[in-house]
Amino acid sequence: MNVVRPLLAGIASLCMSGAASAHFQLAYTPETMIARPGDVPVKLIFWHPFENGHVMDMARPLEFYAVHRGEKIDLMDRLSPITFTGASNAGAAFDASVPVKRSGDYVLVVVPAPYFEPSEEIYIQQITKSYLNRNTIPTDWEAPQGLPTEILPLNKPTNVIAGSTFTGRVLSAGKSIPGVGIEVEYMAAEPDMTTNTAGPATIVPPPAGTLVVMSDENGYFTFGIPKAGFWGFAALGTGPEKEFEGKELSQDAVIWIRAWDIE
Template sequence: MTIRNLLLATVASLGLAGAAQAHFQLAYTADTLIETPGDIPVKLIFWHPFENGHVMDMGEPQEVFAVHRGDRIDLMDRLAPITFTGTSNAAAAYETSVPVKRSGDYVLVVVPAPYFEESEDIYIQQLTKSYLNRNEMPTDWDQPQGLATEILPLVKPTNVVVGSTFTGQVLSEGKPVAGAEIEIEFMAAEPDMESNAPKPATAAPMPGGMIVAISDANGYFTFGIPRAGHWGFAALGTGPQTEFEGKELSQDAVIWIRAWDME
């Protein structure tokens, strides 16, 4: 058990549930299925979106890019700082945009600067992927992006059906990670793209705290999707880098998917 997980378990045992809620790096777009070509706005926020809780200050990301038909589109020159104001505080965040032109998948990747979590005395770096698609043409969603750690989806992440399951494989330097702890988060409060503040939450935090899954011997995990919206999965401490500036680093793999009700 890492120091991070040990501290979270201690906090939970003391009944301080709010302090044990999960950090999640967002790479959020209001729409994931794109019909009209153009620049699609993206908000990069380090937040607790399930309970619409505390927002963490982001440093300038190390990398922000999209992958389309195997080609990398650098988005750093589109990056701009913003302030995101949650219900309890305001914090530094970023916005950018993805130029969506041709049909196919656009895999959005964010490699944030490590964040120092003072309460745990460690750094956290969540390497994050989210997905856009134009015209229902699959091109890139099922391919790894060569990150230090990442979750490879085995179900198309832009249109998962409510009541079905999502399966992912946790990778570290391209190899499966057995026994990884995966925190699962519903984005109950979505960011408002205009005001840089959260919309009203549509769900309450789960009784019993964070939903957690464990990857099997080949790095796979499966979760049944109970409702429509954005779902995040964070594999904790699965990256190869374990130290930053003399302190422990939890290098996490994060993936966001979009689930829909059948009509």
């Protein structure tokens, strides 16, 4: 199924999947706009943040790095295992930090180990990007990172305005993927960086289940952003790898953006 990309900045048609909620890989820090140089704390969590739902045990990532001014900064030695506690359970997660020195964008990339989901009998690998910026100077946000699958933002991901739209392009091995479902998640419950616990969910998900938007014939999708905060988008099964340890693998592309109210 293809959806025609809006010629103007309209909201793409939404549909609802039957699932009650969506699991999303997080690379989270509450502050995305960095004023001073230093180490910025980050938490890596595999979770259901819309409704403060189930926390999945996260294995040590295969890769974790930042890209700044085109240069890759390996962050694997900055990972520390933690236990993150949500409303219903606790699960394995990771603390980390990103050295932010010069002005510009810092694209955080997490390549997690595949996670086995017993209820679906499949492995899930959500290759995730999120973004920091220092001093509002753009350097890297619009560039693809050469990942097996990724969502390329067409809006500056650290500076989306609530009430406007976000447009992305789904890529697999560098090529656009048409007609794919992209799950949409709002971070209604935000992690507490000190206690490794989830804050209360500030809103509840819509009653019909997970929000889904489709990519058009050129791999583009557009979603209207109704509320300030963190929004995640996951293009499901778009990666080139389809099997892991003899079972189906869903290799997903995830991107997190930050939306703001205009005061």
